[in-house]
Amino acid sequence: MINYKQAKKILIKSKIKIKDEFIDSSKSINRVNVLDIYSTVNYPAGTNAAFDGFAVNSKDTNKLNKNNSQNFKILKTISAGDNPKLNKVKKI
Helix, strand or coil, rough: CCHHHHHHHHHHHHCCCCCCCHHHHHHHCCCCCCCCCCCCCCCCCCCHHCCCHHHHHHHHCCCCCCCCCCCCCCCCCCEEEEEEECCCCCCC
C-alpha cells in the first residue's frame, strides 16, 4: 500500500484535478479530510474512565442507518480494575 502523498502525486501526474471542498459534516461519511481537525475543548473533560464511552460490536451495526435503527441494551458497566469479559448475549 502506498501513502497519501505518493497517491496524490500519481493522481496529479494522471491529470486528475483534485480540489478541496467544504461540506457539512452530515455529508462527510466515507470522505477524507485534507487537514487535521483539532477540538477547542477537551472531551471528556475529566480523566475518569467512567466518561470513556460505550462498546458496540460493529457487526451489529452493519445495516443500520437513519431509517433503520436498533436499540442496544447496556450489559455491563466497567470501573477501573474490573474484568471487562462478557459472555455472548443474544440480541434484543
